[in-house]
Amino acid sequence: MAIQILPELVVAQIAAGEVVERPASVVKELVENALDAGARNIRIEITGGGRQRIRISDDGFGIPPEETELAFYRHATSKLRTTEDLTNINTLGFRGEALASIASVSQLSIVSRHVESQMGTLLNLEGGQVVRRQHVGAPVGTVITVENLFYNTPARLKFLKKENTEKRQIALFVTRYAMAYPHVRFTLEQDGREVFRSSGTGQLADVLVASLGLDSFRNMVEVSGKESARESRPEISVSGYTSVPSLHRSDRNHITLFVNGRWIQDTRLSYAVTQAYHTFLMTGRYPVAVLMLQLPP
Ligand code: ADP
């Protein structure tokens, strides 16, 4: 074959493989966008483990009408301008790839109304192509509906995990975000049934009661600590809850860690948490902990 530059859709679909691996990754990207938009209420509605339909509604600041279409181009972002900005990212997103990627492998509709607009904009996209646009009445915020995920990439569709696995993954994701953003009220509905709700009071304790249950929460203690900046180290603070020695689990998966509002997995950090229980826990038992680390970006 002769060398040719690939059509935009093919490029987007290949790239989409990195951003949207599965329904849970679509939920992650859209929820992160809602948080970046300053939403206080985020509603996540899932049908068929997310393969059939994912709808995320937020009451964030919305997208200006003249930018709605632009948001679906690859590398289109309002969060980053220069290379220098990369060292000071305070938003969850910055690459401008999620919407383009998700749209290229689904049938998507968006209704968004910007805080400074009188009207909302509706766009329908199929495989990344805009098929309909119109002005609509809508409250301030954004509603994105993703249907028939991977309908045009059969290989991806084939390798999707079971519906229940996806449901569980999505629920895990949403609970974690609710912990990291306790001032945001999250609602998760799966197949028409509400399965999780956080109150948005701003108290991590309330979210932990909702996610771990009151019995476990009663066996957690609040922790907080701060280390001032030193020559070679920036200021670091840690806060959250960790279990008393009588509450323990058989694996490290109940140690939940966030750095600057992002959920992370790190063996050294979870080892550090476990070490703090040295001699208090039998070998092979691990604490339950939810810890937020804050440090300069
Ligand atoms: P990124 O988040 O990396 O900038 P995305 O592809 O996820 O890239 O989104 C592109 C742009 O669309 C964002 O930079 C933002 O300006 C806008 N956007 C996406 N979702 C929302 C939302 N829920 N509310 C307001 N603006 C949004």
Ligand code: MG
């Ligand atoms: Mg994003």
